Amino acid sequence: GNSVTQMEGPVTLSEEAFLTINCTYTATGYPSLFWYVQYPGEGLQLLLKATKADDKGSNKGFEATYRKETTSFHLEKGSVQVSDSAVYFCALSEKGNKLVFGAGTILRVKS
Amino acid sequence: GAVVSQHPSRVICKSGTSVKIECRSLDFQATTMFWYRQFPKKSLMLMATSNEGSKATYEQGVEKDKFLINHASLTLSTLTVTSAHPEDSSFYICSARVGAQAGVYNEQFFGPGTRLTVL
Numbered sequence: 083g084n085s086v087t088q089m090e091g092p093v094t095l096s097e098e099a100f101l102t103i104n105c106t107y108t109a110t111g112y113p114s115l116f117w118y119v120q121y122p123g124e125g126l127q128l129l130l131k132a133t134k135a136d137d138k139g140s141n142k143g144f145e146a147t148y149r150k151e152t153t154s155f156h157l158e159k160g161s162v163q164v165s166d167s168a169v170y171f172c173a174l175s176e177k178g179n180k181l182v183f184g185a186g187t188i189l190r191v192k193s
Numbered sequence: 194g195a196v197v198s199q200h201p202s203r204v205i206c207k208s209g210t211s212v213k214i215e216c217r218s219l220d221f222q223a224t225t226m227f228w229y230r231q232f233p234k235k236s237l238m239l240m241a242t243s244n245e246g247s248k249a250t251y252e253q254g255v256e257k258d259k260f261l262i263n264h265a266s267l268t269l270s271t272l273t274v275t276s277a278h279p280e281d282s283s284f285y286i287c288s289a290r291v292g293a294q295a296g297v298y299n300e301q302f303f304g305p306g307t308r309l310t311v312l
Contacts, residue, residue: 086236125197125286125303126237143281171237181227181301183236 087183088172095162095191102155103187105146105172113174115139115148115155116181120169129144129157129170162191195221197289199304206277214272216287223265223289227301228260230312231284243270277311284308298307 088105097102107115112132119124121181135150144159155172172184197291217228225244229237237287241257243249243264251257259281270289274281275302287300 090201090234122305123281123305126288127303128300180239180242181237185234185236 083111084176084182086174086182088187090169090185090187092188092190095189097164097191097193098161099191101157101159101162101166101189103170103172103189105155105157105184107153107155107172107174109153109174109176111176112150113176115146115177116173116175117144117146117155117157118171118173118183120171120186122168126171138186140184162189164191164193167191195289195302197223197287197302197304199285199287201309202305202309203308205310205312208278209276210276210277211273212309214274214285214287214309216270216272216289216304218268218289218302221289221291221302223270223301224293225265225290226264226270227282227288227290228262228270228272228288229288231306236246237286240272270312274309277309279311282309 084154085108116131117129118131120126130141132139132148146155146157169186171186174183175181198217207220228240240255241249241251243262245264245267245275249262264270274312284306286306288303290299
């Protein structure tokens with residue numbers, strides 16, 4: 083079946099550091115890929131998405147590129163802020179719109 | 194953006210009692226709502242999908258008699274954990290979706306979750 087694997091956290095960075103959170107997936111077909119973010123006390127929010135190979139999703143300085151050859155969708159940001167502290171979930175969806183999530187990665191950014 | 198609320202945010206109950214969790218779409222009508230369960234350090238696992246006015250569709254391994262889902266209106270779905278036991282302790286999250294356009298992803302909007310602890 084479909085699955086998503088993302089790096090375990092927590093990831094602790096200083097402000098303005100470069101961020102990478104790795105995500106790889108297993109799917110039978112050609113899924114759409116997503117990153118969701120969950121700030122403390124809030125629901126998951128869609129951060130960015132990519133629907134086909136080589137697409138790059140971007141939002142709020144975050145980027146991720148759909149790499150079919152490596153089945154990956156790594157999240158990156160060039161300079162993190164304290165306000166980026168949250169839990170980040172990688173997810174995929176195939177035709178039925180059912181979301182399959184990774185375990186989530188806690189990001190802590192120190193000032 | 195679309196807002197989804199859940200109530201209560203946390204609940205503690207005794208073993209054998211039933212607990213009801215509400216999920217509301219505050220500023221849109223949700224034709225479909227989803228219920229997820231999240232274990233510590235684990236991913237969200239879809240429990241069931243409910244469409245307004247019809248029976249919920251449960252994922253494999255989810256006991257429908259234990260986790261009763263009602264989606265009586267376009268803005269409200271409820272999850273009732275019946276005869277709760279300590280192993281039902283978990284974080285329950287709902288999401289709501291407006292449409293169901295075939296072949297494309299239709300965005301889900303998530304509630305903040307409900308922490309259930311069964312003593």
